[in-house]
Amino acid sequence: MSTDHHGLVAHQFNDAEQQQEAATLGMWAFLITEILFFGGLILAYTIFRTMYPLAFVAGSRELDVALGGANTVVLIFSSFTMAMAVHFGQLGKQKLLVGYLIATLAFGGVFLGVKAYEYNDKIEHQHVPGMDFAYHGEFADEVNPRNVELYFFLYFAMTGVHAVHMIAGVVVLLWLIRAARRGAYSTDYYAPIEMFGLYWHFVDIVWIFLYPLLYLIGRHL
Amino acid sequence: MWEKLFQDFDFFPEQASTLAGEVDALYLFCVAITAVFTIMIPVVILFISLKFKRTDEDYVPKPVHGSLPLEIVWSVVPFVVTMVLFGWGAWVFFEYSSPPPNAMDVHVVGKQWMWKIQHPEGKREIDELHVPVNQPVRLILTSEDVLHSFYVPAFRVKRDAVPGRYQTLWFEATKTGEYHLFCAEYCGTEHSLMKGKVIVMSPADYDAWLNTDEQDGTETPVAAGERQFSEFRCDSCHNSAGGNGPSLDGLYGSQVALADGSRTVADEAYIRESILDPRQRTVHGFGPIMPTFQGQITEEQVFELISYIKTIGVE
């Protein structure tokens, strides 16, 4: 067993390179699994949007494009700060690493805060499926409220599953920041930062798909 | 008791429809293929285990890594066999899917745990289906609650009854008698009790059966539909004088231009949707003003309305 590299190579690996490659490939495989997980939801969205186009327009117009757009910008910035964190992690610049991780955490927090505000708004407007759902919007005469409810069901399912991923990301970020401040990462060992970076970018990209699906193209037939 | 049991030993259900013989022929073909391989493979293995039995522990046979001709043969043969099966299976399936034009329409609604059936003359029955022999019958199936499946083994026909959809199934019985009717799709607690009989009768007996008036005031689905058409006030908008709704003259089977610019064929499914969820696909030139009848109308009433609408403006 290799014991060089400060004991950071786990017993099953021959060297740090093999460990790094395995971790990277593992992360990618995990993300592919995630794509299929979200894929099921996007399939359901596609089918029901085709079945009930007008109800989906009606539902979509109840959302706040500006808030969704702002959140998109926030996430894109967080992706940038995360990329910088990985960069400085590789260079072993601990202060910058910690700084950018904290920035990422802040952006993630803002996103979740805005999301919480939007959810609250939906609760006030009785747009939560299964909880006295009501629709009185501009298409109230033309659509079956049940189908608008279905739209909101998918809205909550998709953004909810995304938010769960964001929350998980924030928890891991806190842990990474703590470890980084204690100097756990160096030019020889920054895999956790890099792996988390992949995950964080993936969660951002999911939102880049959800935002147009739910907020933008949904507004028009 | 045992003698009784063995008397029943049988490999085929009774053939009582025009399709039964065709399905059985396909089945026999499959059985023959299976029998050939299921006998051949164990026999060859047995032969190998005797002929090439390990006697000398140190003997190491020469490896053979492949043989192109052999591998081609055992790829091509299964391929050809399966393609024949595919073609044959598809052929039979398309016969299942093509009811003859002179078929008699019978409406079937499944619900936990019974089959509700209505004949074109209006007669209703539950868990029993009386049909005349040598007459194609087309069943229009739906369900009030969960999935069911209408299955008559003697006719070799089966089709799921799906809530919210119309599915069709057809058969032509060739023998009078009584046959099992099963629900084949698991549908909850009393699934295995959701069964009944299909009774195939001579045309004369069938007519006699139709006319035994056990039920009071049997009206045909068309008549019942016509009555409901005015009871639900459909006629106040949908009339040939040009009301708030499109005229339904000659609607069934025609092309309808929709508000969103697309076109659709007015089949049973479209008419059903237009009654239950009218704003889904409105007709071009008309506003989305018709109220939904979802929840106010039973599946049987929808059937009757459709039966009537099919006759409007048709001589």
Place this chain on the structure above:
Amino acid sequence: MSTASNSLPLEEEPKPNYLTAKYDIASWLLTLDHKRIGILYIITLSIFFALGGVYAGLIRLELLTPAGDLLSSEAYNRTFTAHGVLMVFFVLVPLIPATLGNFLLPLMIGARDVAFPRLNLLSWYLLVIGAITAASALMSGGIDTGWTFYAPLSSRYANGAVLVAIVGVFIAGFSSILTGLNFVITIHKMRAPGLTWFRLPLMVWALYATSLIQVLATPVVAITLVLLGLERVLGVGIFDPALGGDPILFQHMFWFYSHPVVYIMILPAFGVMSEVIACFSKKAIFGYKVIAFSTLAIAVLGFVVWGHHLFVSGQSAYIGLVFSLLTMLIAVPTAIKIFSWIATMWGGSVQMSAPMLYAMGFLGLFTIGGLTGLFLAAMGLDVHVHDTYFIVSHFHYVMVGSAIMGFMAAIHFWWPKMFGRMYHQGFAKIGAILIFLGFNLTFFPQFVVGYLGMPRRYHFYPPEFQIYNVLSTGGAMVLGIGYLLPVLYLTYSLFKGKKATANPWNAKGLEWETSSPPPTFNFEGTPVVTEPAYAYAPETEGEAVVH
């Protein structure tokens, strides 16, 4: 590159192995050793299998008579649901990959462990937690949806703890995903020097293909179950048409996972066949590359055939045509494998020892199971046999007959490696024959009664079907004894069996080059591979045919 071979201290005899390294409970429950985790899986799955078997016994007892007299309708429906959920999600899916796959994969590729040992342990815990969750639903009142959870019955109509059962299956799904992910990475990144892809044992190819399916298909059923659960809780129509949903969508999403899942069960058994047949014929596998690629072909094709479950459900006839055609195509790579194994035996030095006998049982049962699949792929015939006992029999031949027979062959083949003990060959052969006969007696009559029209999930049935059910129940008793027998003689062998040498069968493969049982880190140094798999004869002597 590791310098391990020189740095390990020489041990005194007897060397500690993975079983004797530590004895306390924590050393098992917190172990990161893939071999110990494999053993944990074997114990867990045996318990679930026994439990699922009890439910199967209840079903067979009830079906002895045409009147539903032993169990009420509700109880019967709960019984077959419990049987299906336990057996499919908690026994057959993890059956070979999680148990023997875990034990063997690192050994076969010359690695010290899988790529992510902690994840591996987590997978086991997820399976256990999922199983306990599901079992709590099954036992506290039970659920009566059938293991297929068809909507809207499961989402809106069925009583009982459906939600809890779904959560259990959902959790177990992640166990499966993580195991698959771990194996994919392990095979890609952890192979010993010189072990190129085409030198891998075919078992590793089979595990690789299986893992791909686990990683790609399982998330879809996970999200489907989430949607089903939400529909049940919130009453919003995704699948229930009364609420605006589409029940056929559920079937598509469910079978997108649940058809490939059959290949999760059967592909590893194919891998076992290649190992056992090569060893007991003392011959290299005929058509190595063809078998490797046909394994991948089956995995890929398996993803695009799910619609053959929907021929009578309301799917368009033209889409049905495509699914029928693709399904037929799967027969080709499958047939190639069977013929290649027979060709491997031809001209070999064939020894019908217990593992080989189980392997031959697999070939027999799988031939029937596979060919009857063609009946169901032919659309015109499927209409009649769909949802009857014909299909019940077909999938038991494949998922139980073949997969469990494959597992049996594997456990008998690698038992000496796992525990360092030999079992009694005579009893093992009797076991193989009993299982084979009992299985056929149980399930063959079901083909007949299925074609006669007996629908599945019926406990009241017309009296003319009784004879077949009596035969079937009789067969189930033989089968039960057949499955019990290995438990007895294998357990006995643990304590009293003859000590096994490192390579009792004179087999090829890295796992046979370390001691039995292997040490904790598998090899005393990193093995270097210089020859192809199954090099039973020196290559120069062979009349190698190019391909």
